[in-house]
Amino acid sequence: MVRIVVDKNACIGCGLCATICSEVFAMGKDGKAMVKAQKDIPCVKEALESCPVSAISEDGTKKK
Ligand code: F3S
Numbered sequence: 001m002v003r004i005v006v007d008k009n010a011c012i013g014c015g016l017c018a019t020i021c022s023e024v025f026a027m028g029k030d031g032k033a034m035v036k037a038q039k040d041i042p043c044v045k046e047a048l049e050s051c052p053v054s055a056i057s058e059d060g061t062k063k064k
Contacts (some may be wrong), residue, residue: 016052017047
């Protein structure tokens with residue numbers, strides 16, 4: 001089971017992740033992304049790779 005994490009300090013609130021993978025990511029009231037459900041589905045990887053500031057990681061390890 002993966003653990004998806006959004007680094008709120010890094011997130012610039014571009015909203016891409018929530019657009020790409022709305023089952024997992026949602027935009028919070030603070031304008032930053034949050035993980036609404038831990039799901040191991042393909043679009044997570046896509047969102048992870050698409051985030052302009054690499055704020056999304058799996059298992060706490062940042063993928064570059
Ligand atoms: Fe933030 Fe990256 Fe998503 S900047 S809104 S975590 S695509």
